[in-house]
Amino acid sequence: MRGIIDLNSDELPKIQDKNGALKRPPAGKAAVENLKIDAAILRQSLVAQAGAEIIIYKDPTEAVSTGVLGDVVMMSKQSYFETFEAAPFALVADGGEVTVTPLPINRAAIHVDATGGLQTASGIYGLRFEFSRATLKSYPSIEDAIMHAVVQGLARTGDAVLTAGIMAATPAAFSLAAAAAAGVRMSELRGLVGTAGHGAAIDNNGVLRAAGIAAELSPDLSATIVGSFARSAVMIRSDVEVVVDRTNIDGSLAVTAWAGLQALLPDTTRFWTVAA
Structure with a gap:
C-alpha cells in the first residue's frame, strides 16, 4: 500500500487519546493544539x-499551449533561494567615474527537473520500520x-543536510573581526555545538555559548559552527511517500518513507568553525 504525506496541508495526529491519556509530545507542543506538519x-x-528557512517545496508548473492544435504541456518553473546584501554607495569626486559594484545577490537553485524528480544536487532520504503483528496489536x-x-x-x-553542506x-575559523568584516550583525550570529563540544x-x-555566541547542541555534526543561518535554507519536498508492505504471513509489517531534501547555501562565507 502506498500513500503520501502532504507536509503543507496534513496535520499531526492528536497526542491525547480518546480516554484523555496523554502520549509523549514532541518538545514545545501543547497537548490540545492542532499543528500542521510544516509548523511542527x-x-x-x-x-x-x-x-535558517525551511522551505516545504511543491514543484511549481505552468500550462503552456503548443502547436496549432493547442496541445498543452506542463512546464516546470525554476525556483531559487536568494539572499541580498547591502550595496554601499561610494563618494564620487566631481568629474569622476562611479566604480562598478558587484551585484549583491546570491542565489541557490532548487534542483527539480522537468518531470518533478529530484536532480543529483538534491538527496533522496529514506527510513524503514519493521514490526510484528504482536507489536502492532500492543500499540x-x-x-x-x-x-x-x-x-x-x-x-x-534537515539539520544534518544543512550542516553537512x-x-x-x-x-574558516571564527572571530568577531571576521564577522564584522563580512557585514554580519551580532544579533544574526548563532552557534551549533557538535558532538566534540x-x-x-x-x-x-x-x-550555552560557542566562542561567546549563543548556541545549541546538535547530535548531527562533530564540529562547532557559528554563522548567519538566516542566509541559508533547507528544501524539503512537500510530498513524502509512505509504503506499507506485509513482510510475513504472520502479519508482520514494514513501513518505508521517502523524502527529498536539499541544502540551499547561496553564500557560505558567513559561516565559520570554532576550534577546540
Missing part, C-alpha cells in the same frame, strides 16, 4: 531556530507515533 518541522529543527495508536517520529526525523535530517565548504561553555546565566 519548524519547531523541531535546530537550524530553523538559528534562523493501538502506532500510526500516530510513526507520524510524529517521521516529522521529527525530517527536522533532524556548510562543512563541505570548509569554513569545540569552544562550548555555559555562561553565568546558564546559556
